[in-house]
Amino acid sequence: MKLSSKIHRFLLILVCIIGLNQLAQADEFDYVRVSEALFPESRTWLNIGRAPTLPASQFQQVKNKLKQSYLAAISTSDPFEGQDCSFIQRSLEPSEIKSFYLLDIDHDGIVDIVYIGSAQCAEGGATVIWYGTQNGFAVRSPAVFPLRLLRVSSDGGRALSVSEGCCGDPVDKYHTGSLSNLRDGDTIPFLHDTVLPRSSLDRSFHFVARREVKLRLAPKINDQYDQGLSEFLNRAAFGNVLRSYLKNSKGVALASVVEYGQKWYFVVMAAESNALASHDPYLGVRAGWLLASEVNVLGHHERL
Known part of the structure; x- marks a missing residue:
């Protein structure tokens, strides 16, 4: 075979491998990217998914200690532990090792272990934090958070997480909170298919x-009645409309784009404006796109 033919064949195989890899990556929903769009300030926070994972040798050494400290923290009626399914038993299987991350999450100078992965005995994801101590590990209540921890602020004081929609629900909920309560801040329901902005405004603003x-x-107008989607949701759905709001509804603009000569804002509508929602097929989704001509700017906004 000629050298040029060999090179051509090699390049073809390489392109196929790259293409398959990109498809595989596309199949995995990017929760971190969504959280960055909804909470742009969090981009400087620690991305837990990029922390080092627990080495296999160390996993074998500490897994019994992890189990003991976990069981010591749960109640006898814990929903994640039962005769038919045990969360801790399944999560400590060797196949789950890549779900355990090593980092000093609370900034006390001692390395902690964080599990972020399948809820095992329930739908969606789960997070467990084993805090490192001078005597081993300690799990605080609640032992299992039924959501995925995504980012933690540089001082360990704030956290970003997501609870996935159950049973094929295309709506997830993104939360701000603290390590003791991952949902004690804001909660933003978000539809999977929503187009994300490529960049954020230098300064977000109220409107x-x-x-x-x-x-x-998406930043385009489509109001056509969708019969198939309406039957699936069991509620009337029109084109790309996520929600309709009455006049004087409020929100925060986080990004902008110009499409076909029209300026659009990527926004998060205020929770206080839920009472002004006049059409709500996705039951609470309040992040998406509005025409810039439809809003009045009120002032800049500080979040988190």
């Missing part, structure tokens, strides 16, 4: 709706 507005999953 108020000048008229009745439609929050959309």
Whole structure:
């Protein structure tokens, strides 16, 4: 075979491998990327998924201690532990080793171990934090958070997490909180198919709706009745409309884009404006796109 033919064949194989890898990556929903769009300030926080994972040799050494400290922290009626399924038993299987991360999550100078992976005995994800101590590990209550921890602030004081939609639900909920309570801050429901902005505004700002507005999953207008989606949701659905709001609804603009000569804002509508939602097919989704011409700017915004 000629050298040029060998090179051509090699390049073809390489392109195929790269393509398959990209498809595999596309199949895995990027929760961190969504959280960055909803909470741009969190981009400087520690991404837990990039922390080193527990080496196999160390995993074997500490897994019994992890189990003991976990069991000491749960109640006898814990929903993650039962006769038919044990969360801790399944999560400590060798196949789950890549779900255990090593980091000093609370910044006390002692390395902690964080499990972020399948809830094992339930739908969705789960997080368990084993805090390192001078005498081993300690698990605080609640032992299992039924969501995935995504980011932690540089001082360990704030956290970002996501609870995945159950049973095929396309809506996830993103939370801000603390390590003791991952959901004691803001909660933003988000539809999977929503188009994310490529970048954020230098400074986000508050706005108020000048008229009745439609929050959309993409920066374009589509109001056509969708019979198939309406039957799936058991509620009327129109085009790319996520939610409709009455005049004077409020929110925060986080990004902007110009499409076909129209300027759009990627926004998070205020929870206080839920009472002004006039059409709500996805039951609470409040992040998406609004036409810039439909809102009045009120002032800049500080979050988290």
